Amino acid sequence: MPTPHRTCRNWLTATLAALALGPLAVSPVWSQEPDESDGVEDIADDENVTDIVTSEPRHDAPPEENIATTPAQPLSSETAPEPEERATQVAPNIDLKDVAPAPELPPEPSSPEDNEPLPATGAEPEPETTTGVALDNSADPTETTPAELAEPEVAEPEPVATSLMLLNSEVLPGTATRLAWAPGIQMAGLSSPTPVLVINGAKPGPTLCLTGAIHGDELNGIEIVRRTVYALDPEELAGRVIGIPIVNLPGFERGSRYLPDRRDLNRHFPGNLYGSLADRIAHSLFHKVIRHCDMLVDIHTGSQRRTNLPQLRANMNRPEVAAFTRGFDRMAVVHSTGTEGMLRTAAVNAGITAVTLEAGESLRIQEHQIKAGVNSLNSLMEKQGMISRMFVWGEPEPIYYNSFWIRAEHGGILFSEVELGDRVSTGEVLGYVSDPITNARHPIEAPANGRVIGMAVDQVVMAGFAAYHIGAVTDMPVEEDEQVED
Numbered sequence: 001m002p003t004p005h006r007t008c009r010n011w012l013t014a015t016l017a018a019l020a021l022g023p024l025a026v027s028p029v030w031s032q033e034p035d036e037s038d039g040v041e042d043i044a045d046d047e048n049v050t051d052i053v054t055s056e057p058r059h060d061a062p063p064e065e066n067i068a069t070t071p072a073q074p075l076s077s078e079t080a081p082e083p084e085e086r087a088t089q090v091a092p093n094i095d096l097k098d099v100a101p102a103p104e105l106p107p108e109p110s111s112p113e114d115n116e117p118l119p120a121t122g123a124e125p126e127p128e129t130t131t132g133v134a135l136d137n138s139a140d141p142t143e144t145t146p147a148e149l150a151e152p153e154v155a156e157p158e159p160v161a162t163s164l165m166l167l168n169s170e171v172l173p174g175t176a177t178r179l180a181w182a183p184g185i186q187m188a189g190l191s192s193p194t195p196v197l198v199i200n201g202a203k204p205g206p207t208l209c210l211t212g213a214i215h216g217d218e219l220n221g222i223e224i225v226r227r228t229v230y231a232l233d234p235e236e237l238a239g240r241v242i243g244i245p246i247v248n249l250p251g252f253e254r255g256s257r258y259l260p261d262r263r264d265l266n267r268h269f270p271g272n273l274y275g276s277l278a279d280r281i282a283h284s285l286f287h288k289v290i291r292h293c294d295m296l297v298d299i300h301t302g303s304q305r306r307t308n309l310p311q312l313r314a315n316m317n318r319p320e321v322a323a324f325t326r327g328f329d330r331m332a333v334v335h336s337t338g339t340e341g342m343l344r345t346a347a348v349n350a351g352i353t354a355v356t357l358e359a360g361e362s363l364r365i366q367e368h369q370i371k372a373g374v375n376s377l378n379s380l381m382e383k384q385g386m387i388s389r390m391f392v393w394g395e396p397e398p399i400y401y402n403s404f405w406i407r408a409e410h411g412g413i414l415f416s417e418v419e420l421g422d423r424v425s426t427g428e429v430l431g432y433v434s435d436p437i438t439n440a441r442h443p444i445e446a447p448a449n450g451r452v453i454g455m456a457v458d459q460v461v462m463a464g465f466a467a468y469h470i471g472a473v474t475d476m477p478v479e480e481d482e483q484v485e486d
């Protein structure tokens with residue numbers, strides 16, 4: 001039986017040295033984060049539309065530094081040199097099509113929070129084989145591009161799939177398993193680990209990560225991740241897929257968008273080991289899971305009873321992100337530079353190609369939206385050379401380089417005249433806000449041509465509520481006032 005501290009002494013010594021340097025090494029990254037003394041800003045966030053950002057217009061010639069970062073070096077040298085992960089166990093191969101017990105959290109051999117010195121362990125030296133696999137793993141397979149896979153090389157040996165070291169487990173090639181991630185914020189005895197579904201393909205390829213329910217009330221993404229991951233066959237897969245259907249488990253259990261401290265987790269990435277609860281959860285997820293990804297699709301829905309046409313939110317100023325969006329079939333793309341603290345922003349900054357996938361509204365399971373999401377993820381995996389399904393591509397959806405929100409000017413009850421996906425023209429009435437006391441009826445008109453890519457469902461609104469999200473297809477990018485990221 002493997003013991004919790006089955007680690008080799010040399011490595012531990014190096015790790016302890018790295019840990020001692022850790023806080024110094026990461027401080028430049030923290031210093032870029034906004035000061036957050038008491039969380040007042042976060043609480044204020046909860047009360048507004050939550051995600052308004054000023055977005056840069058798209059520009060076709062991005063600055064050089066945008067191109068420089070590659071997936072091969074996900075974290076800059078300024079980022080904390082986290083100890084290389086070592087597996088304490090080989091993950092059991094589970095047929096994900098079967099129902100199986102929920103994963104159990106494996107014992108952690110060591111972590112940055114745990115500075116226990118070596119003698120306490122009484123550990124046996126780690127067998128060198130595991131270490132060797134881990135080192136090889138970090139060097140090679142994730143860099144293999146689909147293009148390279150497509151051309152059979154005669155002279156060079158074919159790349160082979162290697163083990164994936166994740167969450168203290170070794171996932172062998174050609175196997176699927178369920179691991180558990182726990183951010184370590186709860187009483188250890190009451191901690192409920194978050195399931196992580198992992199498929200390490202028998203063939204080499206990129207690592208795609210799928211995250212759902214970072215906002216605990218956004219249910220469509222949970223089902224999109226489940227259907228996508230459970231349909232994969234590890235023997236056929238080229239690369240790895242890591243799916244976390246429910247990232248914000250506490251929020252999910254309470255039907256809430258937020259964490260137990262009322263913070264929005266998607267404003268705290270890449271996190272801070274010594275920060276607020278949200279900072280710590282974000283840091284744990286980012287460093288234990290996300291940094292293993294080459295590509296990330298973070299799945300969301302509209303917030304505050306708004307619904308979204310299935311769409312990607314992507315920073316089209318980044319060429320690698322723009323290229324990535326072309327793999328999603330029948331999915332509109334909305335250009336959005338993203339806000340500081342969002343998972344996709346932090347991932348892109350760390351060299352991981354990342355987009356947000358929006359589908360539908362919160363607190364609902366919407367079959368049409370789920371199907372659209374699953375279809376797009378399958379087409380993405382085929383485009384990336386990970387699966388082969390004779391995928392039939394649909395008509396390409398437009399890219400909305402410019403989008404804007406139309407807000408209610410009056411309080412009352414909103415009744416919409418348009419539906420999600422409708423094309424609207426300047427002056428067209430989108431809906432009315434009706435005052436139930438005075439009987440006043442205030443029309444909301446489209447200020448420009450475009451398509452309804454997001455909208456509020458009929459509800460009581462106050463003046464200023466973002467009611468309609470209009471996407472405009474234009475050749476000339478226009479400076480936009482704001483965006484709502486959900």
Ligand SMILES: [Zn+2]
Pocket residue numbers: 214215218299300301486
């Ligand atoms: Zn969300």
